[in-house]
Amino acid sequence: MSDQLTQQGNAVGLTKADYRGHASTLCQGCGHNSIASQIIAACYEMNVVPEKVAKFSGIGCSSKSPTYFLNRSFGFNGVHGRMPSVALGALFADTSVKGIGVSGDGDTASIGMGQFKHLVRRNLPMVYIVENNGVYGLTKGQFSATAEKGLILKRQGTNPYLPIDIAMEALVSNATFVARSFAGDPKQVKELIKAALAHNGIAVLDIISPCVTFHNQDDSMHSYTWGKQNEKQLHDISFIPARDEITVEDFEEGTAREVELHDGSTIILKKLDKDYDPTNRWEAMHMLEEAHKNNWLMTGLIFVDPEAPSMFDAYNLPDTPLNRLPVEKLRPPREVLDQVNDALH
Amino acid sequence: MSQIERQANSPVRSPIVNDFCLTFATINGSGSATANSILLRSLFRMGIPVSGKNIFPSNIQGLPTWYTIRLSRKGYLARVDHDDIVVAMNPATIGDEMKFITTGGVLFYADDLPLPELRPDITAYPMPVKKIIKDNEVPPNLRTYIANMVYVGVVSQMLGIPLNVVHDAVHHQFKGKQKAIESNYSIIEAAAGWAKENLVKVDPYCVEAMGDNHDYIMVDGNEACALGSIFGGAQFVAWYPITPASSLVETMNEYLPRLRKDPETGKDTCVVVQAEDELAAIGQAIGAGWAGLRAMTSTSGPGLSLMTEYLGLAYYAEVPVVVFDVQRVGPSTGLPTRTAQGDVTQVNFTSHGDTQYVMLFPSSVNECFEHSWKAFDLAEKLQTPVVVMTDLDLGMNQWMTKRFVYPDQPIDRGKVLWEGDIEKLEERIQSTWGRYLDVDGDGIPYRTIMGNQHPRSAYFTRGTGHDEYARYSEEPEVWERVLNRIAKKFETARSLVPEPVLIEKPGAKIGVIAYGSTEPAVIEAMDLLEAEGIPAAFLRLRAVPFTKEVESFVSRYDRIYVVEINRDGQMRQLLLMEYPQYATRLIKAAHIDGLPLTADWIVRTIKAGEEK
Incomplete structure (x- = not known):
């Protein structure tokens, strides 16, 4: 989208300012700030109405960031690791509201692993961003569950444990949209967020987001330098909304894959050095395993199943949002209680 | 049959009518609960004040279980700790049971049990359980279950419960399923017939009809809470299985398709989610409560322990939610299938920091229904968690109770602002609306709900310090002011909760x-x-x-x-x-x-x- 559009406003008549949040209180250079900017840009470009978004988070630096975007959206900052449950309950109240959850590697891969995996398995339609920096920032620099074995941190010594791969955990829990990106690659982050917003199901984005204060050593897996040196894109991703036509420049025969999402929008994946099929779960897991062995940061859309039924499909929900049902719909009439009483005699 | 001869020689005493206690000693998992319920409902339908209590192990099959029915002409329904009549079906415990029988009491026993020496001061009647089952050609896979129907028949005959009443109770128990009714009732009838021909009544215990109890129903507290929630407009239920609370939501699952499907659209107006644990169950319920649904969860002590952190957030962030605590014996796993009122201080002090909770204490099954629907109004009016405190005795035992009374107040959703309401409120108060601003002096602010399309309706809900406008704050005076304002809600609550x-x-x-x-x-x-x-x-x-x-x-x-x-x-x-x-x-x-x-x-x- 051009700067011209930013001036005039988007298709829903809003300017970029309508998507802003409060000023960030995170450290200067924190990857999380860059991700917040891309959430703003993606929502603006997608013509998302902020009142139709609800923001969720848990506890940690990452979980503070929902206040740095979309001030006009409702938000709920839950307890540590338990953002998924609060989001699940809330989103049932009005299924036309899109959930954007922001969590961290501590919040998701340690205390929140259970809720994360159960949310994934239920396929609740929402965007689930993990701002993954391998370290506990808000408590000043302890190892997280995604920190690599052998990592040395000031005051912590050497990490003795193998890391958890959040994308892999999502895949084995039958996630229907799994992506990995790098906060130092804002264009890809934005396109993935757009695709995630269009996905009718859980969209897990594991975004490596360096902590410049406690964990940014050049040779460690969650640093800017390492990310820049080791990132390999699976493809060059662009998101085409449903209403836009796909032009020749976007798509040349044989050079790209396209994945159509549930709402009619399309993800164009331009092939890079190797063809990659993001609709094959087994291939996705194999790719992650290869990446581990070779010390690559593989980024892009790892897996997508656009047609899987969402959690809401398992319920017989009314068209009117549940939270707008009039009270008359909530209490059965007096005769019904008479019948219940009679049957209990 | 020397036993029967001995009975015949016993002196006849004056009858004891509708005022005694009988206990069934069986093995859990044998289907005895069905047999006991049939007898309980039969006595209830004769208009006799009656209560039934199940004392059961934390086990699925094979351990001793006892069921006691008390009949009381005067209407006393509490437990008593002696037995006038014991029906012994469990070889492992018959020796102990005999000790608890009152002098002059009665023992019915399956005649294949290894009978210890009989006490001379009690009457004993054998029951040829195996023979009756065999004579009636019960299929082998059903024998264990149907064996219990033998004692239903024998006891009915010996106490004087009319068989047509028993038949109706069987019909009720099997919800009109003809095949089950016939196979069970035929054994009851055969056993009653055998007793009539072969046993001579020498004990004084008998029953007489006292009316029809038409103002009463027979139901357990968990079912009452389920129905109370359904009539209270519950829209979102998150739960995790735990004894003795599980049947509360399970019963909701049974009723909801009939009671809460919108007749116009055919859509469901209440969602039930079985969560992965109690941490998630309370999180989901709080999320739903925050987003404007009448939300609930049900649990017992251990589950409540897991819910404490989120409940503390709901207290401070002022989110309505209803929690049912069907109490069992703690600490720790404790006695999971036994009753207690041991969570009172736990609930009162739930979570760290200064907190308060509204607790409701229903005493009867009828009141379980009433307090359940009221809990939703209270939670939304006060914007805070409300905990309905029942226990295993109330929740899992069948009680005779007054018919449920239809709510006498309309549903009250509390202070909620939708799109057009914000300006109206601001005009009234002549200032800007703030999520945590007390404008009425009752400590209760106005809340907006997710999905509200007004551009100023949104706010960020958090467990961290916040001011009247829901803005993050670490200011000392703001913290104290907001916390004291929340306390004021609980002063208001004193005039809203049920009086003693x-x-x-x-x-x-x-x-x-x-x-x-x-x-x-x-x-x-x-x-x-x-x-x-x-x-x-x-x-x-x-x-x-x-x-x-x-x-x-x-x-x-x-x-x-x-x-x-x-x-x-x-x-x-x-x-x-x-x-x-x-x-x-x-x-x-x-x-x-x-x-x-x-x-x-x-x-x-x-x-x-x-x-x-």
């Missing part, structure tokens, strides 16, 4: 305070004490925070016994904190052994206190 029920007795010098499932035992104990010249006034608490009537009661009596099922006298502890000036008057009368209290224990405890 007071029974005065002329000449009473002492008082009794109790709550929840102990009511029947307390009522009986009060009559017994009065007969012994110790009249006592009775205040039955129905809610925390306490209403002004509680203070008035405490101020009127010099000695007040606080009766409860726990070790430490937990409600007494709360009363001591609330009324320190009356501390010396409040006497602990607490007992915890996993069983419902008996009137006898209460009488002994109070008499011992009064003799001091």
